[in-house]
Each structure stands twice: as structure tokens, then as C-alpha cells.
Amino acid sequence: MRTLKAVLDRSLTAQAIVIFVLGVGVYALIRRDTSPVLWVVQSALITAMAVGAIAVQRRRAGRAAGTDARGIAELNRKIRHRDVPRDPRERAAMGRLVAEQLGRMERGGRWLPYWLGCMGLIAVGLLVLGITTGSLVYPLVFAVGTVAFCCWVMWMRRRAMELHRHMRAALEGQG
Incomplete structure (x- = not known):
């Protein structure tokens, strides 16, 4: 579980895959009477918007802290664990x-x-x-x-x- 959490923390691609799969599943549950192609297209649109928002947020946080996405993920982990860096x-x-x-x-x-x-x-x-x-x-x-x-x-x-x-x-x- 920690490995999955770490991968999702660091990888925008992994987050996009999770969002896409969940989106297709939700559309399949909600709109059973529509075509599966429509589920995939709608989920792809939602995924693109979410990934765009996440990328902008990461870029803003990276600029503010002066580090990359991995550094931001590591700093956020330290904040959650109340670990003050030396x-x-x-x-x-x-x-x-x-x-x-x-x-x-x-x-x-x-x-x-x-x-x-x-x-x-x-x-x-x-x-x-x-x-x-x-x-x-x-x-x-x-x-x-x-x-x-x-x-x-x-x-x-x-x-x-x-x-x-x-x-x-x-x-x-x-x-």
C-alpha cells in the first residue's frame, strides 16, 4: 500500500490512469444505457481536465518551493509526518x-x-x-x-x- 501511495504521489501518469479507470467505472454504473465508447470519451475528457489542473497545481507549488515534483511529494510526506528536515x-x-x-x-x-x-x-x-x-x-x-x-x-x-x-x-x- 505504501508503494502504491508513493507512486500515486510522484507520478502524474499513475494518477491519470486511476482517474480514467474510475471515470469509466462511474460512467458505466450511471449511464448503463449509453455506448461504452461514450463512457471512454467522457472519462478521457474528465481525465484530461483533472490532469491539467493537477499539473498546474504542481508547477505552482514547484515554483513556490524551488523544487521538482518529486521534491514536492517528499516535502509533503515530511509535513504529514511532522518531520523537520536538517x-x-x-x-x-x-x-x-x-x-x-x-x-x-x-x-x-x-x-x-x-x-x-x-x-x-x-x-x-x-x-x-x-x-x-x-x-x-x-x-x-x-x-x-x-x-x-x-x-x-x-x-x-x-x-x-x-x-x-x-x-x-x-x-x-x-x-
Whole structure:
């Protein structure tokens, strides 16, 4: 499992393969009545957009930290494990990466209540539609899934912010 995680952390190609396979599987489950060629085409489009977004994010993080994709993956692993590097160059790169990621999370936090509110409104709207049409199972499942997803997003954001703040304090304390 660690090897798979490391490969997915470092390889954009491996991430693209996983996204593509999952996309084809989801389209096959959702759109059984359409052609498998359409599943593949739609999954390829989604994969291309996702890989493009990931590549832009990696390039931005690499420029901010002054390292390549492998270096970013290694620095992120060290952040997750609260491992402060000893090498001054690696410490400087980690400090820049932590500052960039923490700033991005703090800036994104301004919009988080609006996104969560929008998701809540969509879930409530689907519940109301389900009640009026008499089909409550799918809207209820979607609403529970939406609430679970929002809780997971909040938990992951809080955990990531705590990790980055800890790492920033550790880097400033030892530097």
C-alpha cells in the first residue's frame, strides 16, 4: 500500500490512469444505457481536465518551493509526518512550500462557508423535490452523502491547517 501511495504521489501518469479507470467505472454504473465508447470519451475528457489542473497545481507549488515534483511529494510526506528536515536548503524549500500552501488554504477559507452553504441548499432542494415527487430514497442518500462530504472537507482542512502551522512553527523555532 505504501508503494502504491508513493507512486500515486510522484507520478502524474499513475494518477491519470486511476482517474480514467474510475471515470469509466462511474460512467458505466450511471449511464448503463449509453455506448461504452461514450463512457471512454467522457472519462478521457474528465481525465484530461483533472490532469491539467493537477499539473498546474504542481508547477505552482514547484515554483513556490524551488523544487521538482518529486521534491514536492517528499516535502509533503515530511509535513504529514511532522518531520523537520536538517538540510538548510531543504528547510528553506519546505518553509516556502508551507507558506504557499498555508496562504492558499487561508485564502480559500473565505469561500468555504459559501461553498458549504451552496451544497447544503442543493441537498435541501433535492430533499424537497423528493418529498414532492414521492421518491425519497435517492435524495435522502444524496443529502446524507453531502453532509458526510462536507464534514470530511472540514475535518481535512482543519487537519491540514494544523499540520502546516505546526511545521511553520517548527521551522521558525529551529531556524
